[in-house]
Amino acid sequence: MTSDDRELHLNVNILDAGKHPGAWRFQDDPRSFLDIDYFTEIARLAEQGTFDAVFLSDGVALISEPAEKPWQALEPTVLLAALARTTEHVGLIGTASTTFNDPFNLARRFSSLDHLSRGRAALNVVTSYSPRAAANFGVHEVPDHEARYDRAEEFVDVLTKLWDSWDDDAIIADQEADVFADAARLRPIHHEGEHFSVRGPLNVPRSPQGRPVLVQAGSSETGKRFAARIADVVFTAQTTHREAVDFYADLKHRARLFGREPAALVILPGLFPIIGSTEAEAFARKAELDALFPYDLELPRLAAQLGLDPADVHLDRELPYDLLADVGQFAGSRGFFEATVNLARDRGYTVRELLLSNGGGHRQVVGSPEQIVDSIEHWFRSRAADGFNLNFDVFPSGLEAFVEHVTPELRRRGLFRSEYTGNTLRHHLGLPHPANQYAK
Numbered sequence: 001m002t003s004d005d006r007e008l009h010l011n012v013n014i015l016d017a018g019k020h021p022g023a024w025r026f027q028d029d030p031r032s033f034l035d036i037d038y039f040t041e042i043a044r045l046a047e048q049g050t051f052d053a054v055f056l057s058d059g060v061a062l063i064s065e066p067a068e069k070p071w072q073a074l075e076p077t078v079l080l081a082a083l084a085r086t087t088e089h090v091g092l093i094g095t096a097s098t099t100f101n102d103p104f105n106l107a108r109r110f111s112s113l114d115h116l117s118r119g120r121a122a123l124n125v126v127t128s129y130s131p132r133a134a135a136n137f138g139v140h141e142v143p144d145h146e147a148r149y150d151r152a153e154e155f156v157d158v159l160t161k162l163w164d165s166w167d168d169d170a171i172i173a174d175q176e177a178d179v180f181a182d183a184a185r186l187r188p189i190h191h192e193g194e195h196f197s198v199r200g201p202l203n204v205p206r207s208p209q210g211r212p213v214l215v216q217a218g219s220s221e222t223g224k225r226f227a228a229r230i231a232d233v234v235f236t237a238q239t240t241h242r243e244a245v246d247f248y249a250d251l252k253h254r255a256r257l258f259g260r261e262p263a264a265l266v267i268l269p270g271l272f273p274i275i276g277s278t279e280a281e282a283f284a285r286k287a288e289l290d291a292l293f294p295y296d297l298e299l300p301r302l303a304a305q306l307g308l309d310p311a312d313v314h315l316d317r318e319l320p321y322d323l324l325a326d327v328g329q330f331a332g333s334r335g336f337f338e339a340t341v342n343l344a345r346d347r348g349y350t351v352r353e354l355l356l357s358n359g360g361g362h363r364q365v366v367g368s369p370e371q372i373v374d375s376i377e378h379w380f381r382s383r384a385a386d387g388f389n390l391n392f393d394v395f396p397s398g399l400e401a402f403v404e405h406v407t408p409e410l411r412r413r414g415l416f417r418s419e420y421t422g423n424t425l426r427h428h429l430g431l432p433h434p435a436n437q438y439a440k
Helices: 036-048 076-084 103-116 131-136 145-163 221-230 241-257 279-290 295-305 334-347 351-358 369-381 397-412 425-429
Strands: 009-013 053-056 091-097 121-126 171-174 179-181 213-216 233-236 266-275 363-367 387-390
Touching: 009 036, 009 266, 036 053, 036 076, 036 397, 053 076, 076 091, 076 103, 091 103, 091 213, 091 425, 103 121, 103 145, 121 145, 145 221, 213 221, 213 425, 221 241, 241 266, 241 334, 241 369, 266 279, 266 369, 266 397, 279 363, 295 334, 295 351, 334 351, 363 369, 369 387, 369 397
Parallel strands: 009 053, 009 387, 053 091, 091 121, 121 213, 213 233, 233 266, 266 363, 266 387
Antiparallel strands: 171 179
């Protein structure tokens, strides 16, 4: 593929109408976020473009009330199971919180999805911090950052134990001898920890990938250590090339310290391309969308995501840097915080410019297909990324433009596959089949 034998990896981040806050007003049908045909079209486009996977983040509360459009309303595993029936190759990544779930149920749901998709499932593990979400689960006070990650560490250990509670070859299925499974290759896990007590085994045999792919997105010191230990894929918010290169090198080094092969940790920053046949056409599309930008919603949301009082944030001034908390003390998403502040400082943006160019903490690139590929190639070859979690301005038109015009240029430059060579998500990502921790 490339001179260093690395292969670019691309996912589609399905964000309801699209990444741009005005996207739902740009669509033909603003109710499509509840329509399976809409999601099927997106998944089929991703498969046409030979993408590694489609990705569903999750929200378990309305962001604000009472009249705002719901964000990520449909439950991810239910939707992905439906998409598994209409696709053959593209991976299926769903998000779930370790704060508001139990390991056995989550292990069962994602193992089931891996079986039903014949080996295309992945779990994106998040440690939720939203008080609105907590209130929906009877949690009166959201645990602090370290406590959430402490629970998440044990949670994932229980998941992998449950997924490994069956050996790959545990099922004998000898009908004549009346032997279904080899008892020696199936065992309880007997986990006893600070947060969970789980006997096991899982009631779903080991899945086609051995285990579903594990995805993680933490950018704090605790989050990076967690990702380096357990993740197959890391989603990250990186808006400047310098910070992205440093993050990439740091995480690969941390993986090596855990005895892992660094190439088995795939790092995918978010990228928000706005595409036109020419640069002028791309900026015209952006201007049309920006005319729909809901500043009244997005300015207070940005302030909250940076730990600021909305009264201290003004559209046509720079961020009040002197009022920003130290990132180590920040209770929200530290990855978003750092990426957003780094971009604002690097470019000298006003708050208005930041809102229009930030893409929710992800790097925005506006231009022709060749310009989009130039940016992707630069970050990939300089080891700022192994690929990208792609966010599109409006679905399905933004994705359609990428598949029709950007993907061919990626292939022409030898950066991206022309066809699938395997059927599982692990194969697409170049990841090995995981060894069973209990196998002798």
